[in-house]
Amino acid sequence: MLTRLDRQYGSAVRSVWGSVLGRTGQSWSDLQSWRDADVRAFQRRTLPVILAGERQVATLTAAYLEQLYKDVDGSARRVKLDLDAVTGAFLRGVDPVDVYERPFKEVRAAIGNGVDLDEAVERGANRLETLVKTDLQLARTHTVREVADDMPRFEYTVRELQGEYDCAxxxxxxxxxxxxxNLAPIHPGCDCLVKTVTADYDPGQVIDGERLERIHDLVEEALGKADRGGRAVDYRKIIIANEHGEIGPVLGYRGQRFSGPDDINLPT
Incomplete structure (x- = not known):
């Protein structure tokens, strides 16, 4: 159940996301062309905005975790977080300059495949949005990993849904x-809270079996078939943590493989 602190934190993070996505999207729309000469100008304008957003998300997340820890240990010391270690190039291990050239490559590739300019630019905009969402979420999950390591009474993390609509x-x-x-698995655009948990024992991987079964039932209703024995469809294995070369574990489907940094197409 979401607490007042959860809601305040979630609202603050969504505000940062909205601001960063709005400003980067507007910068993309303001471009008059999408040639090589425009790439650097776009990056000079947007990369500082994205980095500032990442640092805001990281700071909000550290403060949120600090308050959660104080609730279980009143003598806990203040959180110390190196923002440079959870933002920018450290998120993917790739220079953001290279990352944010990809929307322009998306445009050029589409045009090369015979797509008209408007559609190609729209594809580039979608790619940009996915990249920004991913990096903002990575700032949060990397911060959780770094901060939780210094909080010995927190043993586990769980995902708390907070959206009006949540993907399966x-x-x-x-x-x-x-x-x-472990870095909390993500997908681009995920707005789940990452909650830290104190525990004296390992509850096992499944912590809410009843809800899990209800989700399986809904999947069955949507697909019109089910096979809990795993011979035709094993819905318990629909979701796994895939390793993506740059951004780490990503929520996906069993059998999905990533051939490179551009090979990702998940719900946003």
């Missing part, structure tokens, strides 16, 4: 527990 990936993931040492 997140809904299933919210019934699982994750070890705090």
């Amino acid at each position: 990936l997140c809904m299933i993931a919210s019934t699982q527990r994750y070890h705090k040492r």
Whole structure:
């Protein structure tokens, strides 16, 4: 159940997301062309905005975790977080300059495949939005990993749904527990809260079996078939954590493979 602190934190993070996405999207729309000469000008304008957003998300997340920890340990020391270690190039291990050239490559590739300019530019805008959403979410999950390591009484993390509508990936993931040492799996645009948990024992991977079964039932209703024995469809394995070369674990489907940094197409 979401607490007042959860709601305040979620609202603050969504505000940052809205501001950064709005400003970067407007910068893209303001371009008169999408040639090589426009790339650097666009990056000079937008990369500082994105980095500032990442740092805001990281700071909000650290403060949120600090308050959660104080609730279980009143003597806990203040959180110390190196913002440079959870933002910018550290998120992917790739220079943001290279990352944010990809929307322009998307445009050129589309045109090369015979797509008209308007559609190509729209594809580039969608790629930009996915990149920004991913980096803002990575700032949060990397901060959770860094901060939780210094909080010994927090043993696990769980995903708390907070959107009006939540994708099936997140809904299933919210019934699982994750070890705090593992980066919380994500998908671009995910707005789930990452909650830290104190525990004297390992509750097992599934922490809400009843809800998980209800989700399976809904999947069955949507698909018109089910096979809990795993011979035709094993819905318990629909969601897994795939390793993406740059951004780490990403929520996806069993059998999905990433051939490179451009090979990702998940719900936003």
